[in-house]
């Protein structure tokens with residue numbers, strides 16, 4: 001059975017002390033009441049080592065929100081996949097629409113990042129999703145398929161085991177507009193069919209596909225109740241332990 005996952009993406013929020021406080025609170029809450037799904041928190045680079053150490057005996061895994069598309073060397077300010085791995089983090093979020101849009105990350109760059117992340121033993125949460133304009137033109141399937149083909153469909157079936165897909169319609173991220181559960185299910189099923197075309201149905205059935213975009217405690221049960229939605233990638237609602245826990249509880 002594929003994994004059910006609730007993953008947080010803190011983005012550029014929380015200084016180190018605030019991040020440690022939030023991770024500590026989550027650790028305590030989930031130690032008192034074990035989750036029914038895998039739980040991951042995506043933190044800024046500067047938190048990774050401290051938070052990974054803090055959570056090492058807990059049920060919470062740690063993710064970076066990015067890594068470089070180069071192995072090492074003269075790339076001032078960049079953080080390599082190997083460096084991320086050395087902090088104790090297990091995952092890296094790649095392909096987030098904010099990185100694609102504000103930092104001009106291309107499918108080719110993302111392919112390089114994915115390859116380096118996997119080569120360094122990280123698992124990848126790979127984000128795809130269409131803009132409002134693309135949705136209005138009914139291009140969501142073509143966009144998602146092209147984003148997968150451009151950056152992850154070159155992987156072997158063995159490498160694919162370390163990929164989690166996050167479908168995040170850009171028009172729903174941080175806007176308060178959630179895709180309806182039916183809209184989300186329709187595209188999740190399509191994404192799974194794309195995975196099946198490349199890797200076969202068995203691999204597709206084992207692939208976790210998360211929904212992201214204004215997911216909260218109030219809408220998570222309906223979203224997660226759909227057969228092809230295996231959890232969520234959560235932005236805003238991952239910044240408070242109680243809000244994040246309410247989403248995790250949707251799997252109960």
Ligand code: PEP
Pocket residue numbers: 009168172173174175212213214215233234235236237
């Ligand atoms: C995200 O950016 O990954 C996200 C899903 O954000 P939010 O939950 O705030 O819409």
